[in-house]
Amino acid sequence: MASTSDMNRFWAGLIVEELVRLGVNAFFLSPGSRCTPLTLAVAEHGAARATVHFDERACAFAALGFAKETGRPAALVCTSGTATVNYWPAIVEAAMSGVPLIVLTADRPPELQSAGANQAIDQQGLYGGYVRWAFTLPCPSLEIPSEMVLTTVDQAVHRAGRSPRGPVQLNCMFREPLAPPPGEEWSGIYGESVARWKESAIPYTRYAPESREPAPETVEAVADALGECDRGIVVLGQLPQQTRREDVTALFDALGWPVFPDIASGFRLGAAGRNLVPYYDALLAFETVRPDGVLHLGGPITSKRLLTLLHDYPPPHYVMATDTPERRDPSHRVTLRLECAPDAFCRALANLDVLREAARHRDWLVKASAEAGERLRAYFEAQETLSEPLAARHISWALPPDGVLFLGNSMPIRDMDRFAVADGPPAPGHVNRGASGIDGCVATAAGLALAAEGPVTGVLGDLAVLHDLNALNLLRGLEHPFALVVINNDGGGIFSFLPIAQHEHVFEPYFATPHGLRFEDAARMFGLRYVRPETPAELSAAYGKAIETAGATLVEVVTGRERNQAVHREIEAMLQSIPGPQ
Ligand SMILES: Cc1ncc(C[n+]2csc(CCOP(=O)(O)OP(=O)(O)O)c2C)c(N)n1
């Protein structure tokens, strides 16, 4: 007879080993008792890589960041009760931005459900429509064939990784005793079929990869639609991590249309390519920009102005190719939709020679964007005080060549999108734009850093950092340099740009929410280096040093919300006078 703790150990071992065989070897765990069998299985697995953080909310965001950077699912392990609910925000973000996660929630056995047992909540279906699949594994038992555990893990990883990618929940019930008694010999594994699996090194059920190629007739339909356009544009949203950049660039060249690259596309920073229009946002007021055709590749775009333009002037042809089936069309403008890998689509379309060049339109856009870049360069060079656009500009220029960037929601992503240099080093701009929360940003950046091969820069607002303060703990002991640039404008600077800013009686206390805090003591508490530059030259030196020194540095850039608004207005006015097309 196998003991309960033996069976717990057996099933947890099957789960972890099968995950590792499927390439899911990064585990993010939080301490707790009910998950003991899973925690032990991870801790004792030679190929499992464990990150432990006490706060499940931040731990889940770290897993999200890790999965973003690697393109592979990361696994989460937590105990039962409210611990599981703390995963919610990251699960929502992962679902909405298509990031695969395997969420292992430990649960109490059926006899302790709805019976007033301690730390027992209803965890089945907890995450509702935000998981691609949810399954409750019953308490480990010899009555149940153990290969069921393996096919469950195989199915979970398949559902997390197939389109639409996202999180899955395996709710794992365990009965006490959870840990083996000290000194107890483990009887090994049970079941003939599983013994065969144990001898091999491959997953029990292998799923054949799904096709990511678009159907040829659909590509022809796209070519027909786009062939009718005189003023087409390519809009580049966030592209999947595994996208082959050269295929996308080959399409730009073949198509000859102007390309508007979002900051998250991987083409905005280090924007090399003859058709790229990095400063398109500054040019959207010109009538000539109203496109009659849009080819949108990848995820959503940050530019509010571009969204408004496409809403106000519906293009007759709007083709969107992304690797999810979801409707990503808030203005309801898409006329032809392809679910496929954007690079596969680019390869297929580049081979069809039926597209009409939009040369005049493009040439002006490319020229005007270069003019905008020149004006921004001159403007920022003359600045002697720190500002938020200047910080974005500076970091985009000083990023290390192999660097990874994470941008917090609110102003950091917007400022980088609009003001970053185009001819600096290329870097993928990671963002949490699925649900655009200001939560979990430090942890997401930490997760990226745990996966990245080189230095990581996070640019975050002060409220975002305060919201996720305990995630600073995840930055301790990082191997590579990590620069956490905190733009401290004493509250939510973005709200100054909204009409509510005119309502003085409520604005400061209810919206801007100033706190008067500085981050030096927080950095000290978590053992991070700290620096607070006062001038552009000091920022340059401080960031340069931070990004070259192993471990984390918190770089606090103190700005003011009022001045920030004034700087934005000044830049706006300067860019508005760019001459239109002749
Ligand atoms: C979890 C969450 N709560 C609230 C919001 C609403 N919100 C959007 S921006 C913002 C202010 C962010 O302030 P900060 O991080 O300092 O950035 P800043 O606006 O100053 O650039 C808030 C509260 C949100 N997006 N997510």
Ligand SMILES: [Mg+2]
């Ligand atoms: Mg702020």
